[in-house]
Amino acid sequence: MVKLAVLTDTHVGSVRELPGAMLKALADADLIVHTGDFTEMAVLEGLRSLKDVRAVRGNMDSREIQMALPRKEIFGVAGKKIGLIHGWGTPLGIAGRVRDEFHDVDVIIFGHSHTSCRERIRGALMFNPGRCRESYGLLTISEDMSAEVVRL
Numbered sequence: 001m002v003k004l005a006v007l008t009d010t011h012v013g014s015v016r017e018l019p020g021a022m023l024k025a026l027a028d029a030d031l032i033v034h035t036g037d038f039t040e041m042a043v044l045e046g047l048r049s050l051k052d053v054r055a056v057r058g059n060m061d062s063r064e065i066q067m068a069l070p071r072k073e074i075f076g077v078a079g080k081k082i083g084l085i086h087g088w089g090t091p092l093g094i095a096g097r098v099r100d101e102f103h104d105v106d107v108i109i110f111g112h113s114h115t116s117c118r119e120r121i122r123g124a125l126m127f128n129p130g131r132c133r134e135s136y137g138l139l140t141i142s143e144d145m146s147a148e149v150v151r152l
Contacts, residue, residue: 002030002078003030003138003139003141004139005025005026005029005031006035006127006136006137007022007033007034007047007132007137008035008037008111009036009060009114009130009132010037010039011060011131011133012039012040013040013042013043014040014042015042015043015049016046018132019133021150021152022132023050025136026050029051033055033084034053035055035056035084035085035087035109035110035112036060036061036065036086036111036112037060037086038061039061039062039065040062041062041064044068054073054084055069056069056070056071056072056073056084057071059086059088059112071085072084074102074105077141080141080145081105082105082107083102083105083107083108083109084110085108086111087111087112088112091113091115094110094112095119095128098126099122099124099126102124107124107139107145107147108124108126108127109128109137109139110126115130116128116130118147125145127147130149135149136150136152138150
């Protein structure tokens with residue numbers, strides 16, 4: 001079993017600004033996943049000091065982050081293929097738009113809308129934990145997958 005802590009849209013200046021309960025969850029996870037809108041490189045570096053991080057850039061990220069991270073990524077965890085992207089446009093229909101970006105994945109983790117989402121579209125689990133100041137996500141992967149939005 002692998003536990004991923006999922007963050008999106010942190011919009012803070014440093015990891016120290018994240019809630020204590022969230023920092024504990026990050027420390028307990030096997031991997032931190034972030035869908036972008038860190039805004040500052042210090043946040044990415046702070047997360048990397050805690051755990052391994054898989055991340056993509058968001059539309060509000062600094063130029064430094066824009067240059068350092070990809071727009072989207074696919075990676076594997078415990079035999080499952082995970083698509084990672086920030087997202088774009090209006091919140092209405094965002095899950096469908098980001099679903100179209102990936103083929104043959106088990107889960108797509110995205111952000112941008114600041115609204116949580118946990119639904120299946122064309123066979124993929126779509127997961128957005130919502131804006132980081134209000135919630136984060138826990139994605140547990142074994143033979144099955146479970147996605148939980150943890151409200152702060």
